[in-house]
Amino acid sequence: MIGKKMLEEMNEQVKYELYSAYLYLSMSAYFHSKGLDGMAQWMRVQAQEELTHAAKFFDHINSRGGSVVLRAIDQPETKWDSPLAAFRHAYEHEQFVTSRINQLVGIAEEESDRAAGVMLQWFVTEQVEEEENASKVVRALELVGDSGNGLLMLDRELGARSFVMPTPADTQEA
Numbered sequence: 001m002i003g004k005k006m007l008e009e010m011n012e013q014v015k016y017e018l019y020s021a022y023l024y025l026s027m028s029a030y031f032h033s034k035g036l037d038g039m040a041q042w043m044r045v046q047a048q049e050e051l052t053h054a055a056k057f058f059d060h061i062n063s064r065g066g067s068v069v070l071r072a073i074d075q076p077e078t079k080w081d082s083p084l085a086a087f088r089h090a091y092e093h094e095q096f097v098t099s100r101i102n103q104l105v106g107i108a109e110e111e112s113d114r115a116a117g118v119m120l121q122w123f124v125t126e127q128v129e130e131e132e133n134a135s136k137v138v139r140a141l142e143l144v145g146d147s148g149n150g151l152l153m154l155d156r157e158l159g160a161r162s163f164v165m166p167t168p169a170d171t172q173e174a
Contacts (some may be wrong), residue, residue: 002064003111009104010057010116015071016100017054021047023076023093027086030079036151038159039083042137046090048163053123060119083151084141091134098127 002010024047031040061068080086101123108117137158144150 002066006107006116007066010061011069014054014057017050019073021050026076026078036155038155042158042161045161045163087137091138094130094134101127
């Protein structure tokens, strides 16, 4: 059985993961409108990943006898000053999500919730990867600066990203 505080915070996390998907879809639309289809693809894949993260929390709550309560999701931004500004926003958002995961880990420790602790370790590792991926693109965009050629090359590179559905072994809670 999942504790009341953990249930409340995991339901909140479902909302944040779904908001993340919504934000990245908005960024994808922004990049498409700018003719940067590779960056749009990168964000579309990111949105798909976030939906799988929400589903992982959703399933964990259900498997522990809790009730999932879906909450309202705020409208994300729709415009950024530049591709760099959009990716900086993505990086800052991932840092926020990391802080939320760390908060959940703290609750699991306080409540001696071993099942949540094991599941959350997957997210701790995942957030290192999420921040690293966004940070790498930010650094590349900073290097590219105002170079149109560099921006197009980076766009082409980012467009090669594809979504790979995690296997049960990748996400098992043990």
